[in-house]
Amino acid sequence: MSELRKDPVVDRWVIMSEERAVRPSDFSTHAIKTSKTACPFCSGNEHYTPSEVFADRPDQSAANKPGWKLRVVPNKFPALATTPHADVRHHHFFSSHNGYGRHEVIVETPVHGVGPSDLSVSDHECILKAYRHRLLDMQRDPRLAYALLFKNHGALAGATVDHTHSQMIATPIVPFAVEEELRSARDYHADKQECVYCRLLKEETSDGTRLIGENDAFVAIQAFASRFPCETWILPKRHTSHFELHPENEMSLLAGLMKETFQRLHRALDDPPFNTVIHSAPLRDRSHDTCYHWHIEILPKLTQVAGYEWGSGVFINPLLPEQAAQSLRQVTLS
Numbered sequence: 001m002s003e004l005r006k007d008p009v010v011d012r013w014v015i016m017s018e019e020r021a022v023r024p025s026d027f028s029t030h031a032i033k034t035s036k037t038a039c040p041f042c043s044g045n046e047h048y049t050p051s052e053v054f055a056d057r058p059d060q061s062a063a064n065k066p067g068w069k070l071r072v073v074p075n076k077f078p079a080l081a082t083t084p085h086a087d088v089r090h091h092h093f094f095s096s097h098n099g100y101g102r103h104e105v106i107v108e109t110p111v112h113g114v115g116p117s118d119l120s121v122s123d124h125e126c127i128l129k130a131y132r133h134r135l136l137d138m139q140r141d142p143r144l145a146y147a148l149l150f151k152n153h154g155a156l157a158g159a160t161v162d163h164t165h166s167q168m169i170a171t172p173i174v175p176f177a178v179e180e181e182l183r184s185a186r187d188y189h190a191d192k193q194e195c196v197y198c199r200l201l202k203e204e205t206s207d208g209t210r211l212i213g214e215n216d217a218f219v220a221i222q223a224f225a226s227r228f229p230c231e232t233w234i235l236p237k238r239h240t241s242h243f244e245l246h247p248e249n250e251m252s253l254l255a256g257l258m259k260e261t262f263q264r265l266h267r268a269l270d271d272p273p274f275n276t277v278i279h280s281a282p283l284r285d286r287s288h289d290t291c292y293h294w295h296i297e298i299l300p301k302l303t304q305v306a307g308y309e310w311g312s313g314v315f316i317n318p319l320l321p322e323q324a325a326q327s328l329r330q331v332t333l334s
């Protein structure tokens with residue numbers, strides 16, 4: 001049974017997920033499955049996963065059989081349960097919520113052993129279209145407030161299956177990190193009558209010292225106040241609050257810049273572990289349309305988040321983003 005609990009002091013929700021805790025491998029530091037035969041995400045092993053909810057099958061092959069380019073399946077060990085009701089539990093002081101939600105895995109390729117820098121631009125486009133499809137599907141469930149798409153690459157970044165994949169966790173609440181961005185973007189807009197991200201794009205493209213890639217529709221930069229070495233943000237030039245509402249015809253340009261950025265990180269840092277998240281406005285919420293601007297954050301895991309960071313929320317980053325940008329720009333792309 002899962003449960004969502006809100007900290008009584010700050011607006012921070014925590015998922016209590018007993019189902020996941022019973023897996024002993026969750027507590028192992030050697031959880032990566034390297035044996036190809038045991039991999040649940042390889043083509044031919046479809047029976048190891050729950051039934052697919054979406055797939056890209058160019059040859060119209062049957063569901064849950066080989067022939068797919070990308071598959072989306074419910075997570076076998078979900079952080080949240082698909083219980084029929086999403087109810088808030090009332091207590092005179094504490095707030096909690098039953099653990100309703102959706103937890104899906106996007107298997108990005110049938111091929112084992114390739115990473116995001118090896119995937120083709122067309123593979124990345126297929127992944128982005130699957131993300132869009134899943135978000136549009138989540139929008140139809142009024143019990144859900146937010147869906148976060150994320151990727152864990154490498155054991156140190158939390159990947160428990162080696163086969164490249166991303167995940168989506170949809171919740172009846174808006175996560176703390178997103179609420180914080182929404183609040184700040186709203187305050188900035190109220191004060192300056194402009195979107196803070198649009199302004200950031202203007203500053204970064206005219207200055208150029210933190211720029212690592214750009215095309216007609218997207219920009220990749222090293223974040224000015226990077227929490228981690230090589231913290232990379234990808235932003236659309238077109239102001240759009242929701243990823244799923246971004247014009248689909250620009251996804252090929254995003255795919256190209258994603259591939260390029262993953263290659264730069266892979267080559268400059270020797271295949272670093274990293275997390276990728278898509279920050280987008282909450283599902284169906286149109287109140288942030290003018291002030292919020294969706295974006296992607298790529299967070300390499302090259303330093304330890306330790307006592308000071310946990311205790312203070314202040315990160316110590318040993319590498320200047322301007323220096324990181326210079327090294328990343330120098331990478332030769334194939």
Ligand SMILES: [Zn+2]
Binds near residue numbers: 036039041042043113
């Ligand atoms: Zn595999």
Ligand SMILES: [Zn+2]
Binds near residue numbers: 198
């Ligand atoms: Zn904007």
Ligand SMILES: [Zn+2]
Binds near residue numbers: 181279295297
């Ligand atoms: Zn963000």
